[in-house]
Amino acid sequence: MGTLxxxxxxxxEVLGTLPEATPExxxxxxxxxxxxxxxxxxxPVAARIHYLRNLRHYLVENGEAxxxxxxxxxxxxxxxxxxxxxxxxxxxIRFYEKHAERMLAPRKVSTPLxxxxxxxxxxxxxxxxxxxxxxxxxxxxxSVVPVLSALAAGNTVILKPSEVTxxxxxxIEEMFRAVPAPAEIVQVLHGGRxxxxxxxxxxxxxxxxxxxxxxxxKIMAQAAEHLIPVELELGGKDPMIVLEDAHLERAAAGAxxxxxxxxxxxxxxxxxxxxxxxxxxxxxxxxKEKTAALRQSPSGxxxxxxxxSPDQIRIVREHVEEALSRGAVAETGGTFSDEGMFLAPTIxxxxxxxxxxxxxxxxxxxxxxxxxxxxxxxxxxANDSPYGLNASxxxxxxxxxxxxxxxxxxxxxxxxxxxxxxANPALPFGGxxxxxxxxxxxxxxxxxxxxxxxxxxxxxxxxxxxxxxxxTEEQQSLxxxxxxxxxxxxxxxxxxxxxxxxxxxxxxxxxxxxxFR
Ligand code: NAD
Numbered sequence: 001m002g003t004l005x006x007x008x009x010x011x012x013e014v015l016g017t018l019p020e021a022t023p024e025x026x027x028x029x030x031x032x033x034x035x036x037x038x039x040x041x042x043x044p045v046a047a048r049i050h051y052l053r054n055l056r057h058y059l060v061e062n063g064e065a066x067x068x069x070x071x072x073x074x075x076x077x078x079x080x081x082x083x084x085x086x087x088x089x090x091x092x093i094r095f096y097e098k099h100a101e102r103m104l105a106p107r108k109v110s111t112p113l114x115x116x117x118x119x120x121x122x123x124x125x126x127x128x129x130x131x132x133x134x135x136x137x138x139x140x141x142x143s144v145v146p147v148l149s150a151l152a153a154g155n156t157v158i159l160k161p162s163e164v165t166x167x168x169x170x171x172i173e174e175m176f177r178a179v180p181a182p183a184e185i186v187q188v189l190h191g192g193r194x195x196x197x198x199x200x201x202x203x204x205x206x207x208x209x210x211x212x213x214x215x216x217x218k219i220m221a222q223a224a225e226h227l228i229p230v231e232l233e234l235g236g237k238d239p240m241i242v243l244e245d246a247h248l249e250r251a252a253a254g255a256x257x258x259x260x261x262x263x264x265x266x267x268x269x270x271x272x273x274x275x276x277x278x279x280x281x282x283x284x285x286x287x288k289e290k291t292a293a294l295r296q297s298p299s300g301x302x303x304x305x306x307x308x309s310p311d312q313i314r315i316v317r318e319h320v321e322e323a324l325s326r327g328a329v330a331e332t333g334g335t336f337s338d339e340g341m342f343l344a345p346t347i348x349x350x351x352x353x354x355x356x357x358x359x360x361x362x363x364x365x366x367x368x369x370x371x372x373x374x375x376x377x378x379x380x381x382a383n384d385s386p387y388g389l390n391a392s393x394x395x396x397x398x399x400x401x402x403x404x405x406x407x408x409x410x411x412x413x414x415x416x417x418x419x420x421x422x423a424n425p426a427l428p429f430g431g432x433x434x435x436x437x438x439x440x441x442x443x444x445x446x447x448x449x450x451x452x453x454x455x456x457x458x459x460x461x462x463x464x465x466x467x468x469x470x471x472t473e474e475q476q477s478l479x480x481x482x483x484x485x486x487x488x489x490x491x492x493x494x495x496x497x498x499x500x501x502x503x504x505x506x507x508x509x510x511x512x513x514x515x516f517r
Pocket of ligand 1: 133136137138162163192193195196197200212213214215216218219233235236266268363431435436
């Protein structure tokens with residue numbers, strides 16, 4: 001059994017250690033989760049939502065202390081921890097309090113005429129035990145929001161938080177202990193990749209994974225052995241398109257925040273900017289000015305904290321140094337020391353589309369900028385990527401902005417803003433291409449934690465059905481007639497017997513009733 005070290009990346013201070021879960025513990029957790037499901041799965045939605053409301057109260061009362069602990073575990077600015085981990089989670093709970101019952105309520109749908117007098121409905125039934133496997137960049141929110149969504153839909157959950165920020169896994173475990181539930185509906189398995197693999201091997205009913213493309217593919221392959229459904233929220237290389245009629249001051253401020261917030265360790269960071277030639281000099285001047293004003297501080301009020309993982313620093317350095325060696329220019333930053341976890345915010349110009357910095361996920365405080373001349377070129381460059389998570393389009397012309405936005409191969413698009421798609425819990429969130437599979441948040445995202453069970457209900461009063469045995473000539477004529485009447489060009493019933501006038505739909509129905517009463 002391994003041990004995880006809890007560390008503050010900004011200061012290097014060791015906060016403690018935590019034992020990693022073994023495969024046997026994963027198996028035992030699964031058995032307990034299944035037992036808890038037998039109760040929670042049949043608990044009415046209103047009662048589940050009541051539990052979520054208690055969690056919201058806990059979050060609000062303990063929010064500042066929690067944000068401080070998250071900041072210590074990640075190196076992110078405490079204000080960012082509060083806004084993006086506590087506030088967003090509380091807001092999501094509120095959304096479920098208002099809308100979950102409606103989104104999970106059985107729904108009547110239309111029934112085709114040929115199936116009359118049946119009625120048709122969809123029931124959203126919980127799936128069972130959901131495995132949530134989460135990353136380190138927003139280690140609280142990206143664990144808790146999927147967990148709450150799974151719970152609201154009636155599932156029980158086993159969470160495997162990131163080994164890079166194990167202390168956040170611990171505070172999540174404490175939160176679920178502090179707000180008592182009717183059964184053990186959430187369990188936390190601490191550990192790294194092996195603990196994650198053991199969780200998948202314990203055969204949950206669904207896997208909700210947030211993390212890198214490489215791990216997502218491995219998890220999907222392991223899950224395929226048992227046909228376990230997976231939802232994958234993966235990486236991004238989000239483009240920002242600044243058209244010449246954009247509000248430049250706002251666009252520059254958006255670019256700087258979008259690229260450097262959380263030290264660029266955001267799946268929806270602004271990872272590449274395309275600016276229309278005419279406004280490029282002014283845009284560049286503004287982003288440089290705004291970047292120069294940023295305060296990088298390990299504590300207190302500052303805009304940029306430290307990086308969270310040394311492995312990520314190696315990737316950022318590799319991308320920046322490759323770009324510089326091939327002719328890119330560092331307008332700010334661009335230098336690296338072998339010590340410490342703080343990276344200077346870096347603006348790169350003279351980049352080309354074959355550099356790693358424009359193709360691979362950098363996940364660090366880097367803002368590479370290219371120019372374009374025509375709208376079509378910007379769209380082509382933005383779509384020239386294996387990723388498709390989020391994108392932003394900047395223009396004051398509504399129609400133009402929307403036209404460009406809708407041509408981007410991306411799961412989410414912001415117009416005149418960045419990253420914010422995730423902030424509205426009513427919007428489905430997820431990627432296209434290598435950015436992932438599935439959606440969470442919004443009605444689609446909540447229903448994704450259910451099996452939509454279709455129920456078709458016949459009153460059961462007739463002795464047989466139109467399509468049952470024995471087959472007769474009349475039945476054959478009836479089907480041909482119905483097909484012509486309902487779906488054909490003329491809408492007429494073809495003659496049943498030679499010389500007879502073609503009756504209309506009414507006659508077809510009369511015949512139907514006579515035959516199958
Ligand atoms: P990662 O893939 O290294 O790890 C994520 C989680 O998966 C961790 O808990 C890890 O222990 C576990 N894991 C890794 N391999 C596994 C395996 N084979 N089986 C089971 N579990 C396994 O990702 P990371 O470095 O923690 O996170 C950064 C990545 O996450 C970036 O690519 C980022 O873009 C992406 N991300 C995506 C979103 C989104 O919503 N699309 C949000 C945040 C982060």
